[in-house]
Amino acid sequence: MSHADMPDDIPPLTPAVFHVLLALTGGDRHGYAILKDIRQRTDGRMTMQAGTLYGTLQRLLDLGWVDEIDPPDDEADARRRYYRLNREGRTAIQADVQRMEDLVKAARVHLRPRRA
Amino acid sequence: MTPPRTAVIYPWPVRAYRWMTAVYPPAFHSTFADSMAADFNDALRDARHTGRTRGVLVLLAAVAADLIWSITVQWMRTSVPWLTAAYATALVGICEGLAATLVGSAFQWSRVVMLLPLVSAITFTLWFLVPQLRHRRSKTPCLTSAA
Numbered sequence: 495m496s497h498a499d500m501p502d503d504i505p506p507l508t509p510a511v512f513h514v515l516l517a518l519t520g521g522d523r524h525g526y527a528i529l530k531d532i533r534q535r536t537d538g539r540m541t542m543q544a545g546t547l548y549g550t551l552q553r554l555l556d557l558g559w560v561d562e563i564d565p566p567d568d569e570a571d572a573r574r575r576y577y578r579l580n581r582e583g584r585t586a587i588q589a590d591v592q593r594m595e596d597l598v599k600a601a602r603v604h605l606r607p608r609r610a
Numbered sequence: 611m612t613p614p615r616t617a618v619i620y621p622w623p624v625r626a627y628r629w630m631t632a633v634y635p636p637a638f639h640s641t642f643a644d645s646m647a648a649d650f651n652d653a654l655r656d657a658r659h660t661g662r663t664r665g666v667l668v669l670l671a672a673v674a675a676d677l678i679w680s681i682t683v684q685w686m687r688t689s690v691p692w693l694t695a696a697y698a699t700a701l702v703g704i705c706e707g708l709a710a711t712l713v714g715s716a717f718q719w720s721r722v723v724m725l726l727p728l729v730s731a732i733t734f735t736l737w738f739l740v741p742q743l744r745h746r747r748s749k750t751p752c753l754t755s756a757a
Contacts, residue, residue, distance in 0.1 A: 526649040543673050544649045545680025548642040573644035 507590045510550045513540060515559065515587040518579035522563055525551070525575065551577060559583030624651045627673070633681050635688050690737055698730040 507515070517523060517531040525547055533541055542550075554560040554577075563578045579587075620628070628647040631639055650673065657665040685691055702725045710717040 525645050526652045529649065529653070541672065543676030543680075544646040545676040547649075548638070548646060549680050549683055552638065552642070571648050573648050575642075575645045
């Protein structure tokens with residue numbers, strides 16, 4: 495996605511939203527799989543519990559960035575809910591990654607050692 | 611042909627956790643309580659397997675903190691706390707104003723401020739309990755036979 499394609503109306507994502515969206519880029523997942531993915535990917539630096547996770551998922555469903563899908567046929571526990579990242583959600587996380595890349599680039603320019 | 615899905619019977623800590631999720635706003639509870647219980651069941655199993663007693667204690671502390679925080683956040687996202695505050699303020703103000711008019715005592719803001727938390731707590735409890743009771747009543751199976 496180029497700079498020109500990036501939507502301007504997406505605010506910076508909170509860490510919880512960012513990590514949940516990032517976990518869902520790996521495929522459809524249920525709640526505990528999302529929690530495990532976040533813990534493993536951040537080496538345990540970011541841990542989330544179910545209350546925060548489902549509050550975040552509720553917001554993402556309301557925003558229309560994530561869809562709830564039917565569980566796979568081999569799912570033993572009927573009480574589990576599965577989630578899928580949709581195109582709007584992918585656009586949102588790509589926009590946030592681009593924003594952070596721009597921020598890092600700008601910071602590197604300022605932090606470069608100056609010649610006397 | 612896929613095998614039929616069966617209901618999972620959870621151990622008592624998970625059932626207790628499931629019971630505690632009833633404190634969330636009713637809409638959130640009805641949507642996510644089952645998934646939260648399933649996740650807690652898996653987390654507890656993993657903590658027992660990897661961290662033994664210490665792992666379980668760390669998990670329980672994290673889950674307790676998460677429950678307190680997320681229940682507060684979810685209630686704040688509903689209009690109930692603001693409606694409660696507005697209703698309680700109006701109620702206490704009207705009562706104090708009536709007392710001042712009828713008895714002839716001076717309108718005392720200090721009394722209003724003192725009564726406000728109490729009236730708010732009672733109002734919020736009623737606001738919380740009524741939908742819960744309605745929800746439970748609607749889930750109670752009908753015992754009368756149609757035949």
